[in-house]
Amino acid sequence: SVAAEETRGPTDETELGFTMLSDFWPHGEIASAFGAFDESRGVPRRASFFVDAAGTIRAVQAAEFHQRRDVGQTLALLRALS
DSSP: OOOHHHHHHHHHHHTOSSOOOOOOSSTTHHHHHTTOEETTTTEEOEEEEEEOTTSOEEEEEEEOTTOOOOHHHHHHHHHHHO
């Protein structure tokens, strides 16, 4: 996981226009709340939750540990949701 402070820079630099959140401490607390924490491995699953201003989850992108997510697909999803 990455500290929330570390996600601020990339968000500000690219002017994404939305807040990014990364689960850091307490370890796995947010991932667990979203059902995305793998207790057997002790790590969060690779998942991104796209939440609108009202707090509604609009989309979820998930991948296996060994798979990379496609940035192009993520950007297309963000465009479709905006």
